[in-house]
Amino acid sequence: MAQTLRLLSRRDVSDSAYVLRLERGDFSFAPGQYLTLGEAGGAETREYSIYSGMQDPYLEVLIKEVAGGSVSRRLRRLAPGSELRCDGPFGFFTLGNGLADRLADEHADRPLLWVATGTGIAPFHSFVTSYGDLDYLLLHGVRAPSECYEREAYPAERYLACVSEPNAAMPGPAEHRSFAGRVTAYLRHHAVAAGTRCFLCGNSAMIFEVFDLLKRQGVPSADIAAEVYF
């Protein structure tokens, strides 16, 4: 349902990425879904995955300010208290809905592989915040460690940054591991276990490559859900 929601706060999670916290209103969603957001009164809206959890009293989205982009730049400059036009929730990228439906019902105990690039980590953050006790491995494709947005949210053994820029040092909590190379390089050397349900989110180049790779490893396409940002 379209509604106007007030911006509560913004926190920067890197030089270019930030989390907007909005009042929740009567917005209900399933983790993994997205909403559309724009300035109240403005003509343009964009899609953003919901970052916060189902039980949180607020809504959050994780946005990267895109160079030359229009909405992602303007949203960053809004002051707390500003009104935002918000519609949704939309999308099928959920653990128990749409394409994943039959999987969720029949195979609730199957392991999960989550692959994200950049802000594509947002729906996974919502999964983790909403549901306890999921058996997942999250591969986060980033150019540099600064893009490991709020990785403290994930237990060290479940989050693996795949850093594509050569020689990028990995500061931060020592227990957080990282892999030097892209997510596809990691997956090429670590085949997924049979029965794994795979969720891919972020840019289409990564999604297509990983999709092909998983198919070659024998994952049926029905076990691969994906959300393309661009």
Add this chain to the structure above:
Amino acid sequence: MTYRVIALGCQMNISDSERVASVLQGAGYREAEREEDADILGVVACSVRQKAIDRIYSKIHEWNGWKAQRPLLTFVSGCILPEDERKFLRLFDLVFRIDDLPRLPELVRTYGVPVPVPSGVEPQRSVTLQHADDFWAIAPRYQSPHAAYVPIQNGCDKFCTFCAVPYTRGREVSRPAADILGEVTRLVENGYRTITLLGQNVNSYGKGLGDAGSAAGTPAFPTFAELLDEVGDVADTAAHRVWVYFTSPHPSDMSGDVLDAIAAHPSLAKQVHLPLQSGDDRVLIRMNRNYRLEDYRKIVGDIRDRLPTATLFTDLIVGFCGETEEQFAATREAMEEFRYHMAFIAAYSPRPGAAGSRWDDDVPQSEKKRRLHVLSEVLQRTALAHHERQVGATVDVFVEAEDRQPGLLLARTEGRIPVRLAGDAALVGSIVPATVTAARPLSLAAELSAAHTLAAAPAAAG
């Protein structure tokens, strides 16, 4: 006062324009024979397709030219993108969202009435409130006495990344089943031969509504399969043959019970439109189509098992953002595999508002044309093979209209395959048996069966 409304676009626009006409009649306006004679001129159109946009502009420029000679009020509605709404306000007197149709008489009445408004504020010429219930309540003035469109669902929440419908028509709203059944019953009683249930996403009808609005145990919104069952019950018992169609469905909501309902009712036409869009899973992912080729293949298998006589139609897009030659080849192979009777094939063009419109439209136009041509050839071949098997068979056809060529009629089989046949114009509007004499790539030629070669009144046929 008289009006004339024209529809530019798809069946949904035609159905909307029928409701617009009905509202204007209800408000006391009469339909003018020609645009030149009307006091109120309106377009119900789709601002998503460039062709329709071009025609909207050419119409409004023509009409605005007439304004120098006589008072004239113009309006536009339909599937209008927010950015076009603003442009249209400069050209048309009234712009309104189709959901706000019930307010049209009020807008017409108050248009040009000098009411004091705060400076800088335009008098209301466009409204954007949602009145879905009032919209459904409007009885349309059908354009044909034989074939009617019945909207059952409006808007879409699926957000395929190539499509602007979720932006132009807003969120999914289902029409209460009682209204639909009432309208279908009236159409059947009035002798309609074909009825098409319409929606942007028809088979998500009633989704998520459960038994919302139920009174005395009857849900206001059954599932789509249940709705089809009820419509089938009404149309099966008609005094004449009726064929009921629905369009457009989405594969991810095409459940087995929908097919069972079609199989169970003679009046539910054996024709399924199942948009594939692309035969490549990666392109389907990018299009945000919530199914994979494997899922689609299973539905086609179910259709061919449960509805062996059904024709299969589809929609396809070539040249979507980043579509490689290999991905295109997968669509071609899927077409060969599914052997469609008909396919609506489009070269991708960005739709303002849709997520895809912000991505690189990087397949060159010439390449899109080539891909379109390749798929058209596959279609012609597979459809011709279906049609050749029909030669010699006697099939029922619904006579839609007279052909431009005198003495010829245009008809369609139950599976919606176009048929040309010689016959008397009095047969228009009836369902009659005909023997297929020749197969063409996208149509059939037929001869009327002996009993109908003489002029037969529609009431006696079908």
